[in-house]
Amino acid sequence: MTTKISHQFAVCVKTEDPDLLTPRMVYEILPDESAAKSKLVRVIDNEGEDYLYPASFFLFVDFPLTVQRTLRKVSPRTVAALSRPGV
Numbered sequence: 001m002t003t004k005i006s007h008q009f010a011v012c013v014k015t016e017d018p019d020l021l022t023p024r025m026v027y028e029i030l031p032d033e034s035a036a037k038s039k040l041v042r043v044i045d046n047e048g049e050d051y052l053y054p055a056s057f058f059l060f061v062d063f064p065l066t067v068q069r070t071l072r073k074v075s076p077r078t079v080a081a082l083s084r085p086g087v
Contacts, residue, residue, distance in 0.1 A: 009071060010041070010058035020045045021057065026071065029060070 008029040015021035021043070030050055032042040040052040063071070 008060060009063055009068065010043070010060045012057060013059050014057045020047065020051070021053065022046060026061070027058070028072065029058075 008031075009026050010029050012021045012023050012025050012027060015023055021027070025046075028044045030042040030044065032040075032052070035042050035052050036055075039055050041055045041058060042050050043053050043058070044050050045053075
């Protein structure tokens with residue numbers, strides 16, 4: 001029996017606010033069925049908050065479970081700080 005982790009990850013391919021989403025950066029996607037019906041995804045953004053964004057802003061990725069676990073251990077705020085120019 002395979003255990004499926006409900007968290008998903010996606011790579012940002014488009015943004016309207018580079019302070020909140022960074023192209024080519026990996027983001028955690030939280031389950032939200034009602035958002036999905038409207039072609040939106042709930043993302044933990046660069047500020048570490050979860051917001052709805054158009055699904056078209058992302059390329060969804062299926063990482064192995066070991067990679068998913070490692071990514072979830074990294075704080076979104078830490079990743080955002082490290083991805084800023086000059087850091």
